[in-house]
Amino acid sequence: QVQLVESGGGLAQAGGSLRLSCAASGVTFKNFAMGWFRQAPGKEREFVAAINWSGGSTDYADSVKGRFTISRDNAKNTVYLQMSSLKPEDTAVYYCAARGFTLSFFPKDYPHWGQGTQVTVSS
Secondary structure, X not given: XXXXXXXXXXXXXXXXXXXXXXXXXXOOHHHEEEEEEEEOXXXXXXXXXXXXXXOOOEEEOOOOOOOEEEEEEOOOOEEEEEEOOOOHHHOEEEEEEEEEOOOOOOHHHOOEEOOOEEEEEEO
């Protein structure tokens, strides 16, 4: 059974940084592409970043490009989201998700999800 557990969320000031982690178990991690999504209150879940199985391909939402970096450590079964220059509009619950091999922008393409971690950015 696939389990994804996010950590690292919390409160940050605008302009600050946070690093999210997502630890995977019950899965051959190196066979899976990983994505980060977020959902703010009253809004739909939206794509943030994704990385393919090897880490050789990444993609980002325009709203976070240049500020967020996704990476993975296949030896540790963990994917990371380094968030810098945080803005109040980054406030949301952040979810990691897994799918086979190739990355996707669409939540519906990911069969496996974590429970989410809250990120709150104060102005």
